[in-house]
Amino acid sequence: MAIDNLINHPLFLLSFHHSPAGMALAAASGRLLAANKALCQILGYSESEFVGQMIDDLCHPDSLENKRKFWDELNLLSSESTSRQMEFDWRHREGYAVPLRITASKYVSEETGTEAWFILYLTQPGGDSRNHDERQGNDTALGTSPIIPVQEQKCPQLYELIAVHSHDIISYCDPEGIILYTSPAIHRLLGYHEEELIGRNSAELIHPEDFQQIQSKHMDGYTDDCIHICRVLHKKGNYIWMENSVKLIKDENGQISNIMTVGRDITTRKQAEEELLKSEEKYRRLIEEMPEALLIQQDGKWVCVNEMAVRLLGAANRGELLNKPVHDFIDPDVLQAASSLTETLSNDDFVTTFKGKFITVQGEPVEVEFSAVPTWYEGHYAVRIIAKDISEARKAQELLQNSEKLSLVGQLAAGIAHELRNPLTAVKGFIQLLKSGAADKQQYYDIISSEINRIEQILGEMLILAKPRAVQYLPVDIHRLLEHVTTLVESQAIMNSIEIVKECEQSLPFIDGDENQLKQVFINVMKNAVEAMPHGGIITVRANKLEEDRIVVRVIDQGSGIPADQLERIGHPFFTTKEHGTGLGMMVSFQIIERHGGHVSISSEVGKGTTVEIVLPVFANNSL
Incomplete structure (x- = not known):
């Protein structure tokens, strides 16, 4: 298989580009052939800027000598059953040093038997490399590591090299969902050994409710690429939230021959989302139950109002206020004061009380007393205003x-x-x-x-x-x-x-x-x-x-x-x-x-x- 065909192969694209860790494919000369998104984020380059670069040019000058020794040792490896590991500094696009631990595995072309490439797996020191360390049973010191054996081939050789070092679970199934291969990360994330799952139907591991949703989704029509979020059964009996990127592999007749899945543990993220939803619900109830009007303005427009604000400004519903210019609701006599108020708030100062007139939707003035405080709303600077009608008072x-x-x-x-x-x-x-x-x-x-x-x-x-x-x-x-x-x-x-x-x-x-x-x-x-x-x-x-x-x-x-x-x-x-x-x-x-x-x-x-x-x-x- 030519290198260009290999890089563009669906299996490679799925397992390589969906890895949360930095990964690169390099020629024996040290020229980069491909880099995934994670590595681009770590070092600040785009994928196109990586491709064609020499690793020497990306290595920080202080670590260049160690890198060259490491690369020479890689080229001397006699077989594909070995990999080596070392830590040295890489050069960020902005010029500063980024320490990375690199694990390199060798791949030899089946066509020529001599042309070699290297799969580079890069993580930041202190990051989670347990899937690699646990398989070895010891901690690797800085410098060149002991030889690491690679499993017997159960899927194409290059993808196996990627799968062994991936933090995510990479699985390979037949069209019926029978598991043919799963990467070693399955043990760390779900507690199973690979041999326990080979031959089992992957549907057995998916929570029944989630499996029904996946089936109903596919009934609307298959797509070659899709993402499922579902609960997967841990060996201990509890469920783990997983985000699964699914790739359908088709034969020359367009029929599904295999299913490739990259699964990532998102339990922590889901828990955070649930807590956020609960927090948002509490905050929403707090806003709605406030006896005063609450309005949030951003870039000169109302972006959030509660029911009391709707009543205060005489609107029939929130739609009559949201995304409307704030100045439409401020009496002309206080516009100048409002401008100085905005300037005060832009300096992150608090305005305890401010009296003036708002204009209702019907154009009637209403006397209000309000406080204003700078805040953030949906990730952007805003001003939160709490107002009360003081006409009766x-x-x-x-x-x-x-x-x-x-x-x-x-x-x-x-x-x-x-x-x-x-x-x-x-x-x-x-x-x-x-x-x-x-x-x-x-x-x-x-x-x-x-x-x-x-x-x-x-x-x-x-x-x-x-x-x-x-x-x-x-x-x-x-x-x-x-x-x-x-x-x-x-x-x-x-x-x-x-x-x-x-x-x-x-x-x-x-x-x-x-x-x-x-x-x-x-x-x-x-x-x-x-x-x-x-x-x-x-x-x-x-x-x-x-x-x-x-x-x-x-x-x-x-x-x-x-x-x-x-x-x-x-x-x-x-x-x-x-x-x-x-x-x-x-x-x-x-x-x-x-x-x-x-x-x-x-x-x-x-x-x-x-x-x-x-x-x-x-x-x-x-x-x-």
């Missing part, structure tokens, strides 16, 4: 805030009524004086006008507080804001013998905020200070520039103070230190300041008083 928060405002108005009403009564009494008295014809009418007019202005100011502040308007972040003058708040609280303070002292730094920059909401905060804080001082005293309100971009307002009272164990609970819903309080006022105040980009801190000492410190950012353009 926002409405509830606004209702709570408005309720708290009305509560403040009601509580202030008594003090303000007293405050209004004083100027009204003065106005009434001076009107009576005017009626009596008293002199110095101009002075009376000025006093009446002043008292009326005071009444208007008080009523105006109450109307602003009681009638909420849309939130608008504008430059706010902190001096003016604190003056207005003091006007509202001062009447209640006077009734409790309390003096409010303002110590504000001159020329403070404007702050960036909603004036109505900030008034609510400071009224709450100052009213709490008044209620903490039933026996009178002084409340000090200080405003100072903290840094270039922040100011701090401190409200300091001389009340009874707050115990340390209660201090950390201030701001929690329904926690209060007052007999008839709700605990909602400070909670709302904390939220307002947080939305303004500021923060609130409270310090207190029992018996001496409490200090509430509010830090707020200044308006970006303070040239106003």
Whole structure:
């Protein structure tokens, strides 16, 4: 058989190219005639780059002398019943050394009786070569190995050389499936000796369920090459998962004469696949049972969404979202923020919370709060987003805030009524004086006008507080804001013998905020200070520039103070230190300041008083 015909023979192609170990066919000169895929992967070359190369050119320079000695010994082998083994470094396509253990067996042409080729079996040191070592009964040291006998021929000689050194089971059957030959790997993988299986039908070793599937598959039509995954009976009685590459050998009439099979143990792989399926099922259930929407975006498109995400975005099913551009579901107002979010995530940074609007399939905006984290999805970079609809929560928060405002108005009403009564009494008295014809009418007019202005100011502040308007972040003058708040609280303070002292730094920059909401905060804080001082005293309100971009307002009272164990609970819903309080006022105040980009801190000492410190950012353009 000519070498080209031999290389292209179906038996050679099946047993040679399906081997998981590196294999090559070389001429006696050291020129490579063929290389399998495994060797190509180990050394980084393509098959076409291997063919025609001299082994010297592929051998690492440091190992070249050992390789030449090894090759000379191979050429001196007098028969095909011997093989030799050695370990030396090969040169990877990228230039670095790859240590490989090489086992070489000789094949002599039946036609000429002199032309020889070598089957090279290459494995990386530490790899599984038990099928070779166990047959020999000893460990082979580095260097040339003892002579290794080859079995009697039961199939063509060259294929036997390949089969002896293969990690896979190579079997040769007649058309009825009767085993004519099986390679030594059968003992390592399935526990049988070759002679135990010769003459048996291979179907006896296949799990009945899998055999039925194989039969039904072949009923649809035979193909010369196919792959079956099935369970094969081990000698101990358990089943091993095998992947079998089957090649039908046909005679000159096109009839099946033999069946060649290369079987590989994939039990570990199947177990891993089953564990992966279980894990995926758990993960899928976890995703579906989440109370929040989960979306995974990859390359600007949604690639995974759960049922809550379908509901959030108003879709009828997942198909309306999957593979759709993410930007179709982001409100234009937050596209710029979304771009900076993407840049942050591309640097593997986490975004804990982000608020904005998504757009439903129907085009309606929905307010969401979501977290985003970089992840991998099906082997590629992606971003996992967990979002929740905060539209209802926002409405509830606004209702709570408005309720708290009305509560403040009601509580202030008594003090303000007293405050209004004083100027009204003065106005009434001076009107009576005017009626009596008293002199110095101009002075009376000025006093009446002043008292009326005071009444208007008080009523105006109450109307602003009681009638909420849309939130608008504008430059706010902190001096003016604190003056207005003091006007509202001062009447209640006077009734409790309390003096409010303002110590504000001159020329403070404007702050960036909603004036109505900030008034609510400071009224709450100052009213709490008044209620903490039933026996009178002084409340000090200080405003100072903290840094270039922040100011701090401190409200300091001389009340009874707050115990340390209660201090950390201030701001929690329904926690209060007052007999008839709700605990909602400070909670709302904390939220307002947080939305303004500021923060609130409270310090207190029992018996001496409490200090509430509010830090707020200044308006970006303070040239106003």
